[in-house]
Amino acid sequence: MTKLNPREIAVKILCEINDDQAYSNFSLQEHFSQYTHLNTLDKAFITEMVNGTVRHMSHIDYVINQFSITKTNKMKPLILSILRVGVYQILFMSKVPVSAACNEAVKIAKKRGLGGLSGFVNGVLRTIARNMNNISYPDRSKNPIEYICVKYSYPKWIIRYWLEYYSIDFIEELCSASNKNPQITVRCNLLRTNKDTLMELLAKENVKVSPGVFLPEAIHISQTSAINDLASFNQGLFQVQDESSMLVGHILDPKPGEKILDVCAAPGGKATHCGELMNNQGQIFARDIHEHKLTLIRNSAKRLGIEIITTELYDATILDKEKVCQMDRVMIDAPCSGLGIIRKKPDIKWKKSSKDIDELVSIQRKILSVCSQYVKPGGVLIYSTCTISEKENLENINWFIQNFDFDLDTVEPYIPETLYCDTSKKGYIQLFPNVHNCDGFFIARLKRKR
Template sequence: MFNTREVAIRVLSEVQDKGKFSNKALQEYSQIDMSLEDKRLLRELVYGVLENRMYIDNIIKSASNVRMKKIHPMILQILRVGIYQIGFMDRIPAHAAIDESVKLAKKYGHKGTIGYVNGVLRKIDREREKFFLTEIPKNMEELSVRYSHPGFLVDLWIKQFGFEFTKELLKANNTRPLLNIRVNTLKIDRENLLDKLGKYDLQLIRGELSRDCIKVLNPENITDSKEFKEGFFTIQDESSMLVTEISEPKEKDLILDVCSAPGGKATHMAQRMNDKGKIIARDLYTQKIKLIMENCKRLGINIIEGQVYDAGIFDESLRDKVDVCLVDAPCSGFGLLRRKPDIKFNRKSEDLETLVEIQSQILSNSAGYVKSGGKLIYSTCTLNKNENLDQVQNFLIRNPEFMLTPIELPRDIVLSETQKYGYIELYPHIHGTDGFFIAKMTRK
């Protein structure tokens, strides 16, 4: 029988050594018999270590007489979890964190590692002021270590956004976002869903940017609820919901979503169309299309047709036929670091150039699908001008028949001064959403 800290080190090991996403690795251990309090502790330990891994590793390098590469992988995870508890969790006494770490070292190490883990953690606890940084970061390298973001990304953001903006963005990336759910208006309205979910003692807040959004402060087991299984809501960040607000799909429209999985934006558009018209939802893999169609079945949506298709190849059969073409492009995902902190360690600077080329090809193909007067929507869940505004501007130079179109949001919401120019950029530390970019273009 695993205890909570043991599950945490196993999940962290699978994330680092097997390249699994943290949410998927946690899901695999979800069947273990744990109390709600232990499940919360598990998530905090896993995400806390991932969010602060570079910072924690810097402490290990300073406190240990063994080089990082020489530390056994499981012992390294034990140290990380122990240090996180000592330095970041006031409610757990340091002696308890150390004792539990030593017990795990007995199980996963040998006699020498038991004393090593005990000695390193006790040294860090005794000399906290030495090991835990208190000075305000003054340069790129200090920002990178303090907020555990790779140097190439911090450097990129400083160049694009400035030092102070980047510092606040990094801090926000290490906070925990609220779960956002989207009301399925084909089955229920927001107020009635609030009433139904309120019976589960859930703490709920109405989203301010999308009229279909509800934010959940304590979402444990919400997908086990009758309301979820019957398709009254689905999980989607409010930033993604804005794609539908900006696209303004209408009944009887023909919509093409060229990179659709898992189908959140396509199903939201279907809601706004009152399930009348047609949406073609495409993706590269059969399994992803199957997931889209399963979501459609649960939500009671009939107008979506799933197709396995490569967005990088032009489909002549759809030339000049589409009212709205959505390009939710494959991207670096740097806007999702609050939800998927492991992305920080999976992306390399050289990946970005390849992604920009892929996005450019998909955008060029998608332009040919849009009818005269139709809309082309380009969105990403990243914060990188090369993948966002620069990508759109380069596309417009190559395709002068398209133009950016001013964005008007419900209730005259103004998220950014750039709305009047046809695009918006969303940031965790400013808007409280995932980092996101949306551009609205119209074919003349």
């Protein structure tokens, strides 16, 4: 296979994302597997260029259109991708010399058979580089929505949707925080080790570590190569999981010996966490509609030494009569718009629409209405999403308790006091990247009436 340099691969991935609707994380993994000559620094550079360009896409296009006679909507897709990657390096990667960003972009255009446009590419990039401090942005005081959409690269529908519930200042902080690279958080497997020992082992593997903020088993890691190559990972000493996601397990509060059902379980972070919290005693049924995703759950459970998880291929919108009133606790981590994890998957904001949210609400309510039937009288139901969307979150919960035999139950006994808020005593919390420095997550705890 021809060895492509990192910038060529970044442009190639960007074309797949924009032209073929590929997801950035899958496309990155695929190309890293394909191009085995890439070292750790190459992979980090490509990831930064791809995710950064996607994250700041409309900002980049706005700048290109300010300095290019030919507008982005009239450009050849490949040329546009080359320019976007080049502009990202110029505007957002201060350690990359402008000359390198421009020269490499020209080389890629020539190599891909577009030599006739190489002068255009060079001219646009160098003009932008010369005028970096003279870019004209919308006036925030006169048009705050336009300003935020350009400055932070968000589609207008998301900003307008959030404005129904939050202030413009809060939304700007949220967009800014969601544009930052997230730290990686892992969950110490307390069945096999303890937090201090794991942190020492990770440090010996040249991983930079620091304690999590909210939970005793959480560790932040950085400056690591591929996590899958770490001996501590392969020994099952930890699982990658954001603290917001770990909170779901704590709020569920599963006990050893209980029957737990996780109806949308893939990739298995919450199910395996429950296995650890239950001290590997009881039964956990982990369901998903895709067999390959169930394989991920089984592999994680085996690596972590959790033996109480049974995976089942099952659609959460279809009632399983055999499990009605059989479960002590049921966990619904519902399919959602993902507006809380834009930090990790920046292409979400370009792939979702307001119509998608309405369709998701319909699915979420169907799952709630079906899967709530599995909870025993007096049992617990957790509803969670990784989104910041009142329609998918609180409005769903209000609808649910008005129509089903459940009440909200305070979450405060299960969370640190630092997370207590106006709603935690009522039975739910909404986490925000700009407030809590973790994924945006909604978690509600409900109890079935006896």
